[in-house]
Amino acid sequence: MERVAVVTGASSGIGAALCRRLLQEDAGIRLCLACRNMEKAVATRARLLVTFPNTQIFLIQVDVGSMESVLRAAKEIKQRFQRLDYLYLNAGIMLNPHIDCKAFFRGLFSRRAVHMLTTAEGLVTQEDRVTADGLQEVFQTNLFGHFVLIQQLEPLLSQLENPSHLIWTSSSNARRSNFSLVDFQHSQGKESYSSSKYATDLTSVVLNKHFNKQGLYSSVVCPGVVMTNMTYGILPSFVWKLLIPIMWLIRFFTSTYTMTPYNGAEALVWLFRQKLESLDPLVKYHSCISPWGKNYVEPRKMDLDEETAEIFYQNLLELERQVLMRLEGQQNIK
């Protein structure tokens, strides 16, 4: 029976490149693009079908920033597929990012210049807002919507005879100092993106602890710095184009300026090829590139502890319970 892979945020950037690369790896795979915008999803599928005319590409509409949409999509996936081998949790946002220019120039002439250019630590602040579900949008989109999707898909995912792999697109911008158990939605701070990605890393670790014995494995990836709609929201595309020669130079000092979505997807594709038992739940797999353009993957230990991960997991379960109850209440009134 053919393997099934679902990719969220598949309509652009790293997600779209990943889909193309998955079909190159295994043209027999049943690929499902889980996208918010169906017009973009149809266009992405059409582009893929030009290169892979005989493949099965399914579309599912999902807005991971909406509980109702996640529940509907999970139901549809369960109806359509009998197995789910790979679930790529890739959709993500950064809302109205601002670069701290002072910190940038100060950092550029310090010993931490390379670290700053690869992690953006202390460099980018963002805004956030509250969704119709009453949650912080960045937290809900980047983590919680995906968490609920996994919970809802558990019967498909936890099959001992047919193990599944969750693969999260995290970031090197994930920082312990930007995350707090007390305010895990990051409603008070200005680095909600970093907080949501740290929360992603914690979630992956704890899911491994609870579900490996049921045949469910989870890994996190950092695609590096990639030119996509997300980075075009930080600096306009013409500025990025002007920066290309500088970024080529930066590649001599750090391996994480992957720049293209194809290169950024390297670790996501590499995980597709790995034996589940060989993976380390405490590392993040980084897409890397040599100065000469050769792609490779580097595992790096994450800065987290399993106790915090467990407490956070209990908080997520409680939040899920509350949000589902509220939703049920609203539907009864209607």
Ligand SMILES: NC(=O)C1=CN([C@@H]2O[C@H](COP(=O)(O)OP(=O)(O)OC[C@H]3O[C@@H](n4cnc5c(N)ncnc54)[C@H](OP(=O)(O)O)[C@@H]3O)[C@@H](O)[C@H]2O)C=CC1
């Ligand atoms: N670019 C980079 O340098 C890095 C990116 N990442 C991560 O990579 C992932 C992909 O981002 P990237 O390709 O760069 O950026 P893009 O903006 O190109 O892709 C993001 C994708 O997520 C989708 N998405 C956003 N919000 C939702 C939602 N509420 N429901 C469903 N889908 C949604 C978008 O859909 P739509 O088209 O409808 O907006 C889009 O397809 C993100 O998780 C990001 O955090 C991590 C490290 C570095």
Ligand SMILES: CC(C)=CCC[C@@H](C)[C@H]1CC[C@H]2C3=C(CC[C@]12C)[C@@]1(C)CCC(=O)[C@@H](C)[C@@H]1CC3
């Ligand atoms: C490249 C040069 C010389 C200038 C660009 C400065 C910044 C715009 C740039 C430096 C580090 C970058 C970075 C990201 C965005 C753009 C920068 C801040 C990310 C935050 C993008 C999203 C991620 O998930 C991170 C892994 C990136 C970390 C580095």
